[in-house]
Amino acid sequence: MTHKNDFAFFKESINLGQYAAAQGYELDSRKSTRSSLVMRHNNGDKIIISRKADTWIYFSVRDNQDNGTIVDFIQRRTGKTLPEIAEHLAGWESHGQTLSHYNVPDVKEQVYDRQRILKAFQRMKPIITHPYLTDERKIPSQVLVNERFRGKIFQDYYGNVVFPHQDGQGICGLELKNHDKGVFMRGSEKALWLGAIEPSDTTLVLAESPIDALSHYTLFKPVNTAYAAVSGGMRDKQFEFLVSVIAKMPLLEQIVLAVDNDAGGNSIAERIEEFIGNKFTKRVIRHVPQEIGADWNQVLKMAL
Known part of the structure; x- marks a missing residue:
């Protein structure tokens, strides 16, 4: 089942780490934890991925304006319109189960104690x-x-x-x-x-x-x-x-x-x-x- 225009669903259900891996980002396992993923691209970008409640979020270390959800991640890097992003994510969500070769772990929301x-x-x-x-x-x-x-x-x-x-x-x-x-x-x-x-x-x-x-x-x-x-x-x-x-x-x-x-x-x-x-x-x-x-x-x- 796809959720073509359900951005809330995409932001929660799509593992942003796996999606970033598919775009060429590599996991830095030494600096990643159970609550955050550190990922790097060969273009010099470095992002931190985590979860807030059930929503996947990220920020770029090199650009303070580059942060948000998977929708922002795609928009910043491709310039796609929201309808185009919705169609793209619907396709990813329907075929995501075949992409397990992107070996990126799940994360849990950080809890300060x-x-x-x-x-x-x-x-x-x-x-x-x-x-x-x-x-x-x-x-x-x-x-x-x-x-x-x-x-x-x-x-x-x-x-x-x-x-x-x-x-x-x-x-x-x-x-x-x-x-x-x-x-x-x-x-x-x-x-x-x-x-x-x-x-x-x-x-x-x-x-x-x-x-x-x-x-x-x-x-x-x-x-x-x-x-x-x-x-x-x-x-x-x-x-x-x-x-x-x-x-x-x-x-x-x-x-x-x-x-x-x-x-x-x-x-x-x-x-x-x-x-x-x-x-x-x-x-x-x-x-x-x-x-x-x-x-x-x-x-x-x-x-x-």
């Missing part, structure tokens, strides 16, 4: 060194125990590096990293990972990831400088917490956006620049790697 996160965090221990960081990511042990970062990086029971995220009410998310892992623990809500902040700090460096923040510090070792990481694209709640962080830095003069030299980094930087420009009079500058597509950890590795 602060109590679960706090309970898990209580069992974690701060690290002074870790082979994933020192050997694979080339971050020196002395940086991990530097006063800026000591007590800000943890290890879980399974040996994963853990970067705790805060949202103004305490720990709200746990970002897990290892050679085969790059996800948030189930129940997490992404906010900001923070290094230590001192009253004398005049600069705040916002990096795309905690590892990029540690790499940037290793490379430049700036004084009177605090570090934070957004861990991907900025959400509204992250901006709210960023305001409170800035408000607690009385001598803050400038904010440095240490983002990747790619479309995703540009998108993050543009959003932060616009937001801060509307809220503060602080100087905002970008500090990106010279090589196209590089992040600050790659710069660190090349510098060794």
Whole structure:
């Protein structure tokens, strides 16, 4: 049975991950979780797919305007009219059962569970060194125990590096990293990972990831400088917490956006620049790697 003009049905019933795979997107299983799929296209696009209630939704990391349901996904990429999209999706829905070779999993709606996160965090221990960081990511042990970062990086029971995220009410998310892992623990809500902040700090460096923040510090070792990481694209709640962080830095003069030299980094930087420009009079500058597509950890590795 087809549902030729039933957009609500299409938005719920068609696995957007499988549809994206058919359009050339490949699953990044290392960064995907049971509640979100990370998929990349060879044209440079990177999308995050999840579900809100029963509806499949997505957003593009490189373009803040590119988000929504499967209808928006198709419209942005093909320019089809709504009647054309309805006809296309009716055909997909009627033949979708034959497309199981697109091996993309189902996802469940993300449920934030602060109590679960706090309970898990209580069992974690701060690290002074870790082979994933020192050997694979080339971050020196002395940086991990530097006063800026000591007590800000943890290890879980399974040996994963853990970067705790805060949202103004305490720990709200746990970002897990290892050679085969790059996800948030189930129940997490992404906010900001923070290094230590001192009253004398005049600069705040916002990096795309905690590892990029540690790499940037290793490379430049700036004084009177605090570090934070957004861990991907900025959400509204992250901006709210960023305001409170800035408000607690009385001598803050400038904010440095240490983002990747790619479309995703540009998108993050543009959003932060616009937001801060509307809220503060602080100087905002970008500090990106010279090589196209590089992040600050790659710069660190090349510098060794």
